[in-house]
Amino acid sequence: MIILGIETSCDETAAAVVRDGREILSNVVVSQIDIFAEYGGVIPEIAARSHLEAMMPVVNRALSDAGVSWDEIDAIAVTHAPGLLGSLLIGTLTARTLAILHNKPLYAVHHLKSHVYANWISKMALPQFPLLALVVSGGHTQILYMKGHNQFEIIGTTHDDAVGECFDKVAKILGLPYPGGPSIAKAALSGDSGRFKLPHPKVEGLDFSFSGLKTAVLRAVQKEVGVPISYPSHKLKELLSEKQICDFAASFQRTAVEILREKLEMALVEHPDVKSVVVAGGVSANEILRKALPDAYFPAPSLSGDNGAMVAAACYYEIQSGVEPTDPYKLDIYPRISIEN
Numbered sequence: 001m002i003i004l005g006i007e008t009s010c011d012e013t014a015a016a017v018v019r020d021g022r023e024i025l026s027n028v029v030v031s032q033i034d035i036f037a038e039y040g041g042v043i044p045e046i047a048a049r050s051h052l053e054a055m056m057p058v059v060n061r062a063l064s065d066a067g068v069s070w071d072e073i074d075a076i077a078v079t080h081a082p083g084l085l086g087s088l089l090i091g092t093l094t095a096r097t098l099a100i101l102h103n104k105p106l107y108a109v110h111h112l113k114s115h116v117y118a119n120w121i122s123k124m125a126l127p128q129f130p131l132l133a134l135v136v137s138g139g140h141t142q143i144l145y146m147k148g149h150n151q152f153e154i155i156g157t158t159h160d161d162a163v164g165e166c167f168d169k170v171a172k173i174l175g176l177p178y179p180g181g182p183s184i185a186k187a188a189l190s191g192d193s194g195r196f197k198l199p200h201p202k203v204e205g206l207d208f209s210f211s212g213l214k215t216a217v218l219r220a221v222q223k224e225v226g227v228p229i230s231y232p233s234h235k236l237k238e239l240l241s242e243k244q245i246c247d248f249a250a251s252f253q254r255t256a257v258e259i260l261r262e263k264l265e266m267a268l269v270e271h272p273d274v275k276s277v278v279v280a281g282g283v284s285a286n287e288i289l290r291k292a293l294p295d296a297y298f299p300a301p302s303l304s305g306d307n308g309a310m311v312a313a314a315c316y317y318e319i320q321s322g323v324e325p326t327d328p329y330k331l332d333i334y335p336r337i338s339i340e341n
């Protein structure tokens with residue numbers, strides 16, 4: 001079965017053609033990172049406009065790279081939730097129109113489901129159920145229990161910021177470029193991860209909190225450079241040396257990874273039946289996290305961030321689980337809906 005996957009939930013315009021949920025025939029991602037590096041974050045209206053410009057060239061490129069015609073496409077899958085409203089609209093309107101034009105079944109896929117199913121692409125050995133999925137992205141930090149394909153139970157979630165968001169905000173404090181995750185990881189390579197002791201949040205059970213860690217970094221930076229807490233945070237970077245920036249990046253990264261690992265270990269104790277652990281979302285590209293969880297499945301680094309291949313893979317397993325296509329005239333978007341709905 002050959003599926004065209006379309007993804008536009010945030011600032012990547014992406015389309016891919018995937019066979020049987022695991023063989024990538026093409027995977028085209030046009031990122032808006034260069035545009036948003038200037039602003040230090042995503043501006044939703046600009047993201048939507050950029051999707052509109054890039055969408056059809058990206059879809060056409062995905063088909064030509066794969067060497068398939070519309071006749072060979074069995075289904076179209078598109079992200080309909082969660083994400084930025086304007087961004088989701090461009091992807092879903094495109095997918096609906098293409099499904100009607102080419103008379104193809106249309107599937108609406110949850111974005112976090114897609115991140116999880118990136119772990120089924122191009123793998124020799126596939127994850128076994130029941131499993132735990134640690135979702136670590138720009139908008140989410142969750143531990144999911146999966147009894148089988150397409151069955152998701154949230155057993156832990158963040159009370160405030162997502163871990164990826166925390167990487168982005170800490171990078172801003174340190175004056176490192178957007179997106180913060182890769183910048184922090186790079187700076188940390190030359191840093192001493194034991195230099196600054198940062199607290200682990202005290203959150204009950206399997207839930208997370210990352211806004212306190214971001215504030216702890218802010219306070220530690222203010223103390224290190226000797227300014228009061230009222231000092232404008234965007235000016236702190238001017239007072240930091242290269243060495244201090246790298247040490248803060250390494251200390252923060254180590255703490256964030258420790259928090260994730262501790263909660264995952266707790267979840268494994270509570271669910272002794274679990275056979276595999278998969279890690280999903282943009283932060284799963286992090287090398288220190290990969291080293292901290294040597295037995296877990298990780299997507300190929302190129303599939304950690306948003307892409308169309310994971311949407312097509314998730315759709316394939318939805319179809320295998322008996323999910324019916326969506327009426328293209330009625331497909332709706334849900335910017336905030338949970339994976340359990």
Ligand SMILES: Nc1ncnc2c1ncn2[C@@H]1O[C@H](COP(=O)(O)OP(=O)(O)OP(=O)(O)O)[C@@H](O)[C@H]1O
Pocket residue numbers: 009010082083111115136137138139140163164165167168179180181182185281282283284285286287304305306
């Ligand atoms: N090497 C890395 N280390 C840590 N974080 C990283 C790394 N690479 C990317 N990230 C982070 O991953 C996040 C982007 O991931 P992703 O694209 O999955 O998020 P999103 O799509 O915006 O959010 P969501 O998937 O929750 O809707 C950013 O916060 C980015 O800083």
Ligand SMILES: [Mg+2]
Pocket residue numbers: 111115137138281282305306
């Ligand atoms: Mg994402």
